[in-house]
Amino acid sequence: MNPTVLLAVVLVCGIELSFARVITANLLVIIVGVVVLVYKHAGWRTYLRLLLVPLLPALGVWFSMAYFAVDHQLHYAWVLATRIYAYSFLGAIFTFSTTVSRTLASLEQNAHLPTTFVYGMLAALNFVPKIRSEVTTIKASAQMRGITLHFWSPQLMFKGILAALKWSESLAEAMTSHGFAENQPRTHYLVIQIPKWNYFAAILTLAIFQIFIFSAWP
Amino acid sequence: MNKTRNNAWHLRDVILLTLVAILTGVLYFGVVFLYNALSVALTPLGLAPFGNDLILGLWTLAAPLAACLLQKIGSATIGEILASAVEAIMGGQWGISTLISGFIQGIGSELGFTFTAYKRYDMVSLSLSALTTTIVTFTWDLFQQGYAAYHLWMIIALFFTRLLSIWLFGALLVHAVVKLLERSHMLRAE
Amino acid sequence: MSYIDVTDLTFSYVQGGQQILQDQQLRFDQGTFNVLTGPSGSGKSTFLRLLCGLFPQFTGHLLAGKILLDGQDVGQMSVTQRARKIALLFQVPSEQFAMPTPREELVFTLENLRTDPAEIPTRLERVLAFTGTTQFADRKFTTLSGGEQQRAALSVILALDADIILLDEPFANVDPQTRAFLLKRLAALVSEQGKTVIISDHDLTDYQFVADYLYVLDPAKKQIHLADPAERAQRFKAFDQQKHQAVAVDLPQKDGPVEFALHDFATGYQQNLLSQKQFQLFQGHLTVFTGPNGVGKSTLFNAIAKLQGYRGSLTWHEQEIAKLKAKHYNRKVALVFQNPVSQFMQVTVKEELELSLKNRLANGWTKDQVQAALVDLDLAGRQEQVVYQLSEGQKRKLQILLMLLLGVPTLLLDEPLTGLDLVSANKIMGYLQRAVKTEGKTVIMISHQLTNLAQYADYHIKLDHKELSYEATL
Numbered sequence: 001m002n003p004t005v006l007l008a009v010v011l012v013c014g015i016e017l018s019f020a021r022v023i024t025a026n027l028l029v030i031i032v033g034v035v036v037l038v039y040k041h042a043g044w045r046t047y048l049r050l051l052l053v054p055l056l057p058a059l060g061v062w063f064s065m066a067y068f069a070v071d072h073q074l075h076y077a078w079v080l081a082t083r084i085y086a087y088s089f090l091g092a093i094f095t096f097s098t099t100v101s102r103t104l105a106s107l108e109q110n111a112h113l114p115t116t117f118v119y120g121m122l123a124a125l126n127f128v129p130k131i132r133s134e135v136t137t138i139k140a141s142a143q144m145r146g147i148t149l150h151f152w153s154p155q156l157m158f159k160g161i162l163a164a165l166k167w168s169e170s171l172a173e174a175m176t177s178h179g180f181a182e183n184q185p186r187t188h189y190l191v192i193q194i195p196k197w198n199y200f201a202a203i204l205t206l207a208i209f210q211i212f213i214f215s216a217w218p
Numbered sequence: 219m220n221k222t223r224n225n226a227w228h229l230r231d232v233i234l235l236t237l238v239a240i241l242t243g244v245l246y247f248g249v250v251f252l253y254n255a256l257s258v259a260l261t262p263l264g265l266a267p268f269g270n271d272l273i274l275g276l277w278t279l280a281a282p283l284a285a286c287l288l289q290k291i292g293s294a295t296i297g298e299i300l301a302s303a304v305e306a307i308m309g310g311q312w313g314i315s316t317l318i319s320g321f322i323q324g325i326g327s328e329l330g331f332t333f334t335a336y337k338r339y340d341m342v343s344l345s346l347s348a349l350t351t352t353i354v355t356f357t358w359d360l361f362q363q364g365y366a367a368y369h370l371w372m373i374i375a376l377f378f379t380r381l382l383s384i385w386l387f388g389a390l391l392v393h394a395v396v397k398l399l400e401r402s403h404m405l406r407a408e
Numbered sequence: 409m410s411y412i413d414v415t416d417l418t419f420s421y422v423q424g425g426q427q428i429l430q431d432q433q434l435r436f437d438q439g440t441f442n443v444l445t446g447p448s449g450s451g452k453s454t455f456l457r458l459l460c461g462l463f464p465q466f467t468g469h470l471l472a473g474k475i476l477l478d479g480q481d482v483g484q485m486s487v488t489q490r491a492r493k494i495a496l497l498f499q500v501p502s503e504q505f506a507m508p509t510p511r512e513e514l515v516f517t518l519e520n521l522r523t524d525p526a527e528i529p530t531r532l533e534r535v536l537a538f539t540g541t542t543q544f545a546d547r548k549f550t551t552l553s554g555g556e557q558q559r560a561a562l563s564v565i566l567a568l569d570a571d572i573i574l575l576d577e578p579f580a581n582v583d584p585q586t587r588a589f590l591l592k593r594l595a596a597l598v599s600e601q602g603k604t605v606i607i608s609d610h611d612l613t614d615y616q617f618v619a620d621y622l623y624v625l626d627p628a629k630k631q632i633h634l635a636d637p638a639e640r641a642q643r644f645k646a647f648d649q650q651k652h653q654a655v656a657v658d659l660p661q662k663d664g665p666v667e668f669a670l671h672d673f674a675t676g677y678q679q680n681l682l683s684q685k686q687f688q689l690f691q692g693h694l695t696v697f698t699g700p701n702g703v704g705k706s707t708l709f710n711a712i713a714k715l716q717g718y719r720g721s722l723t724w725h726e727q728e729i730a731k732l733k734a735k736h737y738n739r740k741v742a743l744v745f746q747n748p749v750s751q752f753m754q755v756t757v758k759e760e761l762e763l764s765l766k767n768r769l770a771n772g773w774t775k776d777q778v779q780a781a782l783v784d785l786d787l788a789g790r791q792e793q794v795v796y797q798l799s800e801g802q803k804r805k806l807q808i809l810l811m812l813l814l815g816v817p818t819l820l821l822d823e824p825l826t827g828l829d830l831v832s833a834n835k836i837m838g839y840l841q842r843a844v845k846t847e848g849k850t851v852i853m854i855s856h857q858l859t860n861l862a863q864y865a866d867y868h869i870k871l872d873h874k875e876l877s878y879e880a881t882l
Contacts, residue, residue: 014314018362056257060266061363067264069367080364091306091314100307101508119516120232121300123506124240125307129550130502131240133715140715141750143734144742145814146767151249151276152387154394155753160241161287161395162404162749162796167503168234173462174504175229178513178564179491179520182229186519189528230466401755402796 001201002194003098003106009202010094016213017086023075025212026082033089040096050088058084075218100125106192116182123171134163225290232300235284235293239301242283243308246276267363271380275387277305278355281327282347282388286339286396287405294331294347298324319355319362326354327388339396344389351388352381411438411604412459412572417473419458428454430630432473434623438571439602441595443615444632445643446625448827449800452608453499455625455632456574459606460494461485477572488521495570499577501557502549510536510552510560511545514567521568535566539593554581554702562590566597573597575607583702591618611856612647654881655862660690667691667818667850668712670876672720675704675711680874682708687876689869691818694844694851696861696882699871705854706746708871709820713743724818739769739816746822748807749796757798757806758791764810771847772815781809785835800827808836812843819843821853833857837864858882 017025037046058081065077098106104122107113138159142149149156256269284297302320330347331339356377360366365373399405417432428451436442446452457463461482464470475482477493485493498504507513511532518528536542539559549557558578565573573594579587595618597603609615615622622635622643635643666688674683681704689695699705710716712724714734722729724741745751754760761778773781782788785805790798798806804827811819821840825833841864843849855861861882868882 010314011317014318018315018318018358056254056261057266057270060257060261060269063261064264064267065364065367068369068372069364070369073367076364076367087315094314114227116227116229117232119506120229121236121303124233124236125304126505126508126549127237128240128244128308131237131244135241135244136715137745137750140713140734140738140743141745142753143738144816145751145753145763145810146739147753147763148735151245152391154391154398156245157241157283157391157395158398158402159753160245161238161399162402164234164237164241165404168230168237169466170498170500170503171233171506172228172230173457173466174498175506176462176465176487177460177491177496177498177504178506178517179488179568180229180506180516181487181520184488185522187522187525189515189519189525191525398755402794404796 001097002110002192002198003103004110005194005198005202006094006097007103007107009205010090012206013209014087014090016209017083017090020213021076021079022213022215022217023079023082024215024217025209026079026086028209028212029086030082030089033093036093036096042092042096046092046096050085050092054084054088058082102192105188105190109188109192110194114183115180115186119175119180123175124168127167127171130167131160131163135160225292227290227296231288231290231293234287235280235297235300236304238283238287239280239297239304240308242276242280242301243305249273249276267365267376268379270363271376272383274355274380275383275385278323278327278351278384279388279392281324281351282330282344282392283395285327285331285347286344286392287399289336289339291336292328294328295321295324298327319358322358323351323355326351329354341389341393344393345385348385348389349381351384352377356380410435411478412436413476414459415473415476417458417475418471419454419463419468420471421468423469427471427630428468429458429632432631434632434634436604436606436621438478438604439598440604440620441598441618442604442606442621442623443612443619444606444608444623444625445610445612446608446632447627447829448610450625450627451630452610452625453576456496456576456606456608459572460496460574461490462496491568491570492521493570494572494574495565495568497558497561497565497573497575497578499580501554501561501581504561505549505557508548508550509546510541510549510563513549513560513564514545517564517567531567535563538566539563540589553583555583555586558582558590559586562593571602572604572606575605577608577610579609579611579701581702584700587701588614591615594618612644616644656880657862657865657868657882659878659880660688660693660867662688664693665691666726667724669723669726670721671723673718673722674720675707675716675718682871682876683874684876689852690867691850692844692848693866694841694864695853695867695869696858696865697852697854697869697871698856698858698879698882703871704874705871706822708876709743709822709852709854712820713741714738715743741818741820742811742814742816744808744811744819744821744824746826748800748803751807751810752795755794755796756791757787757793757795760795760806760810761791761813764813768813769815769817773813778809778813781813781839785809785832801829801832804828805832805836808839812839815847816849818850819852821851823854823856825855825857830859834860837861840864 062077062081065080066074069076104118108115108118138156139149253269253273257266260266260269280301281294281298285294298320302316306316327347329350331343333346334343365376412435414432414434417429418427419429420427444452454463459475505513507516514532515528518531536545539562541559541563544552544556591614594605598605622640623632624635625632668689670684670687672685674680676682697705711718711722714729714737752760754763787802787805808824824836840851844851865882868879869876870879
């Protein structure tokens with residue numbers, strides 16, 4: 001499915017879930033998620049991660065609801081706990097169906113997101129390893145001067161931003177030098193289209209989802 | 219660059235905010251463990267939401283930081299959306315809901331600067347922004363996290379915990395960082 | 409009129425601030441190989457960015473003058489027009505790519521130029537082959553060496569098919585083989601395709617026979633001039649001599665106290681940059697560490713300073729470094745970073761000095777010693793100045809002073825003489841020598857600049873072909 005269409009569907013479902021109090025809708029999302037993962041041949045680690053990572057927040061919210069809700073609404077406790085799982089699977093459905101660069105390319109070509117944002121983000125994302133080593137350097141450099149920086153130390157963020165300022169300048173210059181002009185038309189080597197069936201599938205999915213959301217089911 | 223405020227988003231701005239978002243992610247990744255430990259301790263007591271609200275300020279500081287760095291209309295909102303996109307891409311715990319809450323947090327923070335007409339980026343507007351962030355995100359969580367179902371005392375306690383956290387990180391820490399940047403004259407030269 | 413015409417050019421970073429270039433007149437002919445030299449930080453990069461229109465688009469103010477490329481005013485050209493006409497290869501290899509791999513960067517570039525997608529594959533293969541980039545075209549930039557990244561960068565420039573190719577200190581992180589290869593390729597582009605090349609470099613080694621013209625930036629005059637034959641000969645000769653003025657130095661006695669020891673040691677981000685069966689560095693001496701660019705000298709320092717991992721064994725006073733706590737270890741063994749800014753933690757000179765004084769170890773300097781050194785190094789009276797706004801030389805001197813006054817027993821210095829004039833360099837070497845001789849410190853320094861170093865150094869180690877060895881000359 002086209003990443004932009006999929007993202008739209010996933011976001012609409014996510015927002016609706018936030019307001020709904022329907023356990024079955026949450027379970028539906030989880031089941032669809034599992035089906036997608038099986039179809040995409042996800043490894044056992046993925047299932048384990050999807051099971052464990054939301055466990056703590058889900059338990060947390062369940063217990064507080066059970067203890068401190070005005071009339072100890074157990075149903076609502078289950079809604080919130082399963083919702084956290086539903087969100088995780090919603091995310092998994094998306095990440096297992098596409099890649100970051102394909103999503104951004106689709107947002108550029110199909111959703112007409114300004115190219116400045118698309119390529120600015122893409123370029124910066126390549127700097128993750130550099131940023132990690134910069135943070136290591138900042139901390140080590142502080143140690144050498146006899147100070148220990150903690151996550152609340154302004155110097156840590158300050159020195160990091162100084163590096164980010166320099167890099168943003170260099171990258172923007174380099175991209176301009178490589179012919180990138182802000183929000184000007186470009187050609188596309190990989191053309192991403194939205195096939196007609198995508199629209200039908202999206203509408204159908206959302207329609208079925210509405211039945212669950214607005215049903216009288218628990 | 220000239221004196222009139224320039225609200226156009228340039229390549230350099232987008233790169234800068236994305237880099238700062240990644241930086242925030244890298245710096246505070248370790249805090250996730252702290253959060254988990256806190257949650258484990260608080261869960262059996264039914265107080266896990268306090269753990270969440272106590273460190274929420276760390277996840278919302280991208281917005282006021284972006285506002286101060288670029289001083290454009292919308293920079294808080296876009297900054298926080300970029301940050302949440304980065305967080306989702308780098309494998310945050312909450313996936314798709316990160317994007318949605320990023321938008322809510324961004325709008326919340328933005329209001330603080332809107333109310334001061336985008337004229338000041340000092341402790342006053344940062345504190346105001348912390349307050350609006352708290353109000354907006356808290357309202358959202360009344361539904362999304364089911365806070366509305368709690369007893370009144372718990373709702374009030376959660377609200378002030380969140381306000382404290384957002385003020386400490388989003389106003390006090392951000393202000394300290396921005397002051398260092400201003401004193402070093404490293405923000406974009408006129 | 410010639411191909412590139414610079415008239416009355418005056419540029420400044422800050423309105424009303426110091427001017428970088430003043431009333432510059434210059435011309436370059438088509439199909440020539442030009443080299444621009446001058447001290448580090450004197451404005452060579454600025455000039456190249458002005459030529460290709462990045463300045464004042466991104467930074468600074470063009471106070472007067474204009475630049476014509478083939479008769480067209482750079483200021484009037486669109487970004488795409490500029491990219492097709494004049495391309496710039498940047499100094500820091502890893503900060504010039506928007507995409508994760510060379511192939512994707514090339515596609516990105518060709519898309520920017522609105523190239524017909526059907527043409528992209530053939531153009532891509534052609535430029536990859538010309539620069540020898542094909543075999544790593546799909547590897548991530550983060551896994552490529554500096555030399556490989558600059559090859560990829562040259563591919564991008566060829567894909568742009570610009571007439572004028574600018575290169576800003578392109579070989580600072582490039583190994584000698586790649587440097588020679590790239591220089592040959594550039595010379596071919598000039599002679600066979602009529603491209604115009606302008607390359608800035610403070611190191612003139614190997615340019616003598618490829619350069620048609622040598623230009624010199626004089627920071628005092630804030631102007632660039634064409635070197636006449638006499639100046640040209642003298643400047644090239646200076647670099648020939650620097651290479652060969654080796655003086656005898658001692659080889660270490662193998663029974664002295666050992667500071668660091670390597671056993672079956674290997675390090676490097678991707679490939680092993682260094683793999684060493686056995687090596688020892690000695691305590692209480694000043695050791696100079698040399699070797700070609702991009703062979704892993706800084707990487708070894710990073711491993712010693714606990715900034716990156718290693719395989720095998722690396723010990724400090726017979727303790728495995730990987731097992732030591734950074735908090736304590738880094739107070740005993742500290743790195744003086746290649747980039748002075750990395751050392752700074754505060755905003756003003758005064759705050760930086762106070763921080764170092766506050767945290768100095770038992771044998772650190774006294775306030776009076778610091779004051780005397782400030783005067784000696786020409787840093788006095790700058791207490792309130794912002795460290796980031798000091799000149800490159802001042803930053804460097806302050807950085808070294810901050811680390812010396814702490815009284816750290818072992819200092820690793822990565823290119824501490826870069827950006828210093830000869831007088832300052834000698835003073836700094838004097839301080840380092842005193843730290844070793846009178847305070848019993850251990851100093852190991854990476855340096856490219858070797859002038860006069862033999863008179864201060866005890867030992868000389870060299871890293872080449874992935875191995876370390878002690879040398880009898882320096």
